[in-house]
Amino acid sequence: MKKIGQQTLVFSNTPAVVSAAAIVGPKEGQGPLKINFDLILKDNLFGEKSWEKAECKMLQEAVNRAVDKTDLDLDGIDFLLAGDLLNQTISANFAARQLAIPFLGLYGACSTFAESLILASVLVDGGYATHVMTAVSSHHDTAERQFRFPTELGNQRSPSAQWTVTGAGAALIGPKQEGPCITYATIGKVIDLGIKDSNDMGSAMAPAAADTLAIHLKDTSRSIDDYDLILTGDLGSLGKFLMEHLSERQGCRLGDKYSDCGILIYDSSQDTHAGGSGCACAAVVTCGYVLESLRLKKYNKVLIIGTGALLSPTSMQQGESIPGIAHAVSLENINS
C-alpha cells in the first residue's frame, strides 16, 4: 500500500521535479520575487488580442520553457496535467491543443497546481509514465471579468480582497534524480465553514488548509520542525492569520517557518490589499522561488499546501457558501 494514515500518499520512488518555469505579469514582476521568474511580461496582453488568449499563451510558454531546460522535447513528455480558473478551463485546453501532449484537464480552483503535482507524482511513481508535465495559469483581468466586475468600473475593493496573480507555472515531474523530489502528498477534504463573502476567499480556505496540514503531520508522524518552510497557496494576510489561529487550537504552533505565497509575491506598497490569489500564485512562487531555494540548499524540506475556493459566480448569486480545499505536497532535496 502506498497510502499511509487517512489521506496521505507515499512516493517511495520519489519522483523528481526535473525542471520548472515561471512566467508572470508586470505587476508580479515588480514584486519581491522578481529575480526568480523566467519571464516578466511587459503588459497583460502578451501580444495577443484578448486577455484569455494571453493567459493561454503564458501557460504554453511556461511548458515550452520548462521543456527547454531539459534534454527532452515535447514528444518526450508522456502526459500534460493542466488547469486554470476560467469556465471550462479554456486556457489549459487551448494550450494543450497547441502542445499536442496527451492531456488531462484539471480543476481545483487555486489548488490546481498542488493537485497536478500530486497526480503527476502518482503517474511517475506508479510507473505509468516517465515524464509528466504539470502546468497552471491565472490572469488578473480574465478572473476579474469572470468572477467580479468590469476592470474599468470605479469601485472600491474590500480590505480582505485579494489580487489574482497574472502568470503561469510549469513543472516537469520525472524519475528520481538528485535535487528536489516529491516524497509525500496529502489529499484534502472539502471543508466549508459557511463563508459567503466572495471578497474574502482567505477565510473560506483557511479551515481546509489547517485541516490538511494537521492530517499531513499526523499521517506522516512529522512535526512542523521537520520542515524548513511551510507555504500555503493563496490565503492572503487574513487567511494566514486564521490559519495560524486554527492550527494553534489544534496544538500546532506554526511560527516563522510558515508563510503564504499570496503574501510573498507582492510587497505591501503594491496595494493588493490582502495579497495574491489564483492558480498561478502558488505555481509561480513554487516554480520560481521555492525550487530555486531547494536547488541552492537554502531549504531542504518544503511543504506546499495549495488552497482552493470552490465557488462559481452562479453559486455566489444563489447564496451558497464557499467550500474550501487544500492539498499538501512535500518537496525535499534527495541526494542520490
Add this chain to the structure above:
Amino acid sequence: MADLKKEIEDSLQQYKEAEYQELIQQLRPKPPVVKNALAAFAVGGFICAFAQAINNVIIQTGLPQKEAGTVVVIIMIFLGALLTGLGVYDNIGKFSGAGSIIPITGFANAIVSSAMEWKREGYLFGVAAKMFTIAGPVLVYGILSSVVIGIVYYFLK
C-alpha cells in the same frame, strides 16, 4: 437513529461555523471608514459643484433653467464616459468610492466599463447585451419606482 446522528452533525457544523465567524470578526481588517467618507464627500462634492458651475455658465448664455439642466446632464455623462475610456475613472472610484459612483458620471462609468469589457465578445451579444450588467438593475428599479409613484400621484392628485 440516523436522524439523531444527522441532527448532531448539523448542530456541530453550526457551532463550528458560528465560532469561526467570531474569530474572523476579531481578525478582519476594518475599512478606513473616516478616510473613505471624507474622500467620498470631497470628490462627490467636487463633481456636483463642477456640474453646478457648468449650469450657471449655460444659464448666462440665455438658455432657460430646464433646458440648461438637460445640457448639464449630457455634458456630465459625456465626461464620465470619456474618463472611463481613458482609464481614469476607475482610479477616481478607487479613491472616492460612493463619491464617484452616486453622481450621474458613475452611471456612465458603469455602462461604458461594461461595454468596453465585452467588446471582444462582439457588438451584438458582447457590447450591446452586456452593457447593462451593472447599470441594468438601476434602470429596472428606477423605472418601476417612477411608475409606482406616478400611480400614487394620480390617485392623490
